[in-house]
């Protein structure tokens with residue numbers, strides 16, 4: 001059967017600060033500039049989750065997008081939406097919440113619920129022009 005990629009878009013708002021606890025405020029500011037603002041700042045994150053695999057002969061689906069929608073809600077939106085990533089999300093207690101690291105965390109949370117025969121790719125927009133993608137390498 002042909003291999004097809006299905007996509008689901010999602011959205012969450014979150015606050016963060018780019019900051020390493022083991023660096024001085026001065027060094028954090030030198031490296032992360034205004035993104036290290038101690039009072040945090042927010043982003044409207046846009047998330048695209050892509051699953052690639054063969055079309056199922058019976059259903060005609062690669063993966064049920066309704067199921068994927070619910071998975072993104074319970075695993076990602078409920079955990080990250082309207083949160084302060086540094087202070088409220090355990091994964092970032094000791095991990096700098098850059099778009100890169102957030103994409104890896106999202107990938108890991110979703111991966112355990114996605115059938116093994118499908119390839120998962122996460123694309124995360126931090127701003128309309130800045131985005132990252134991760135597919136598990």
Ligand code: NI
Pocket residue numbers: 016035041042043
């Ligand atoms: Ni930021």
